[in-house]
Amino acid sequence: MALIETNFDSVEALNKAFSKDVAQRLSQGIQQNGRASLVVSGGRTPAAMFNQLSKQPIDWQNVDITLADERWVDQDDAASNEAMVKRELLINEANRANFYGLKTSASDANNAVEELNQQLEKMRTPFDVLILGMGEDGHTASLFPCSEQIKQGLDTQEPSDYIAVTPTTAPNQRMSLTLKRLLQSKKVFLHLTGEAKKAVLSEALKNDDPLEMPIRAVINQTDVELMWAP
Template sequence: MKTEIYSTAEEVAAQAAKYIEEKIRAGILEKGQFSLAISGGRTPWEMMKILVKAKLRWEKVNIFQVDEREAPDGHPDRNLTQLFQSLEGSGILTRVNIFPMHTVADDLSAETEEYSKIIHQVTGEGILDLVHLGLGSDGHTASLIPGDPVCEVTDRDIALTEQPYQGRKRITMTYPLINRAKEIVWIVTGKEKAEMLKRLQNQDPGIPAGRINPANSLILADEAASQSN
């Protein structure tokens, strides 16, 4: 698992955007499309604001959500809301293919099955080109929350958390889908992440993030998050 350290969160966002842009270009050149899964968080949205300035064939890019909170459409707690805001004014909203997780459905279990089907239909094999992940100060990633049974799901690519986390239940990609991805890019910023970053680098299975496949993972962190390393 490779780690790159940058001075500030802003530099991390810029480097992540540059790295993902290069991967998108290569992926489209190789097979005509690219599947990108995005998690939430302040630094990732800054990364997206930079990435959308790239002159890419956005109509060939398929964006999926790694996870989503159960909240009304347009609610600020929704990752989708923040994603749309990061793309506003870029001119790509009418070109890029965004596949939202619907968390206001009457049957969220059915929604998890439907989202999994969409991923398989779009990618053709259920393998995402690149998954972006964040790291919580409690060791969670995506909505794979410490102590939640969702962390033990191995027979589904998308699942529901059983307990609310920070007040809301969530839909999340599970380990099987994330670990099949061709590449995983971690964005880790802030001194409150320092302990968990070290445990992630040590592949500590005691935290959800430590169970992500390290073989195809790149960590982009700021100095604050790496202060104990």
């Protein structure tokens, strides 16, 4: 499996090309199967690209969108990925898309896993497009190397689509798709900006242990296209 590197001169150029590419893949999915599925990440990096993507003229009413991971906080909390997706992506043309959020009313994320596994059955598999981010510790989605749950999250025999994760080096309990489920994607993008993230990725590519840097588990098991700008 390989990492294909697509580098851009600026974040603006990256967002323009990336949003077009994603829209084209979703349109293709709709053409072939009637509906398309898009899995996005949270955090800070994707917001401006989401805004561009939201303006793409595709049949958004036939697109299902969900998150690769969520922080276990309410939507009025600044850390909520769902709030960010609603603010930056589910607007303009894309306000017609169907969104499946991950945060439920359960106070402990462990008690929501079953419900979310059932919810995910409504989305087309394999996902047409998965967009991952990466943290400076090499985590992706909410598969944190510091967490007790990391072995289970990276186990490709794990039956659950979701896992509740408690990072020890980052705030909030999380809900994450498991590695096995992330890998069930037709196209996997890794969306990074800045030199610091590129340096972390180079570090990840030097060795193999996924428990140390979980992004390795994805790159080692499927084709990933890096979309990067300084």
